[in-house]
Amino acid sequence: EVQLVQSGAEVKKPGESLRISCKGSGYSFTSYWISWVRQMPGKGLEWMGRIDPSDSYTNYSPSFQGHVTISADKSISTAYLQWSSLKASDTAMYYCARRGSRGNYVAFDIWGQGTMVTVSS
Amino acid sequence: DIQMTQSPSSLSASVGDRVTITCRASQSISSYLNWYQQKPGKAPKLLIYAASSLQSGVPSRFSGSGSGTDFTLTISSLQPEDFATYYCQQSYSTSVTFGQGTKLEIK
Numbered sequence: 001e002v003q004l005v006q007s008g009a010e011v012k013k014p015g016e017s018l019r020i021s022c023k024g025s026g027y028s029f030t031s032y033w034i035s036w037v038r039q040m041p042g043k044g045l046e047w048m049g050r051i052d053p054s055d056s057y058t059n060y061s062p063s064f065q066g067h068v069t070i071s072a073d074k075s076i077s078t079a080y081l082q083w084s085s086l087k088a089s090d091t092a093m094y095y096c097a098r099r100g101s102r103g104n105y106v107a108f109d110i111w112g113q114g115t116m117v118t119v120s121s
Numbered sequence: 122d123i124q125m126t127q128s129p130s131s132l133s134a135s136v137g138d139r140v141t142i143t144c145r146a147s148q149s150i151s152s153y154l155n156w157y158q159q160k161p162g163k164a165p166k167l168l169i170y171a172a173s174s175l176q177s178g179v180p181s182r183f184s185g186s187g188s189g190t191d192f193t194l195t196i197s198s199l200q201p202e203d204f205a206t207y208y209c210q211q212s213y214s215t216s217v218t219f220g221q222g223t224k225l226e227i228k
Binding site: 037 | 153159165221
């Protein structure tokens with residue numbers, strides 16, 4: 001079965017660092033980009049950025065550039081999203097998603113189950 | 122960034138109704154438009170890609186149309202399991218963007 005499995009929920013204090021993970025299985029991990037998507041409580045979906053696991057090349061949304069870091073370890077088929085200093089406004093559900101292709105078109109065809117991050121003093 | 126605007130933001134309908142949701146892009150995106158369904162507490166699910174192609178396993182009551190800047194998602198006969206939030210998403214640019222969502226509620 002093709003799936004992305006994310007790490008569990010986190011509760012952190014402002015200023016702390018955090019890294020969450022997304023492990024792919026059932027497919028060639030290096031053949032598909034992985035994106036991260038934020039969903040704040042009661043709000044819509046926001047694309048944060050993506051990584052090509054084959055070479056770790058990244059692109060970020062201007063809204064998130066400099067605030068988070070996306071990385072990957074292809075030896076264990078895992079992508080990461082990390083913060084060096086969390087803020088209360090980082091409280092959200094975070095999804096990883098696989099960028100699948102159909103001819104010239106691409107879409108997020110496989111999603112992780114989500115990781116809830118709560119930042120509170 | 123390309124802005125995606127959905128309408129309406131919310132919609133009440135009954136089982137069996139035909140429903141249409143609209144998505145408009147701030148510039149032409151050809152057919153690089155996808156639709157997702159999200160149920161409470163769950164990850165989004167891909168329904169339609171390339172504006173009108175049905176993702177494998179998605180019921181045929183879902184259909185998409187449009188190109189350029191204007192797109193629609195139609196559900197031909199609402200089923201109880203279709204009450205959810207729907208998002209459009211453009212994949213024309215490297216920096217992808219989503220619409221704000223349309224919440225489909227039971228009347």
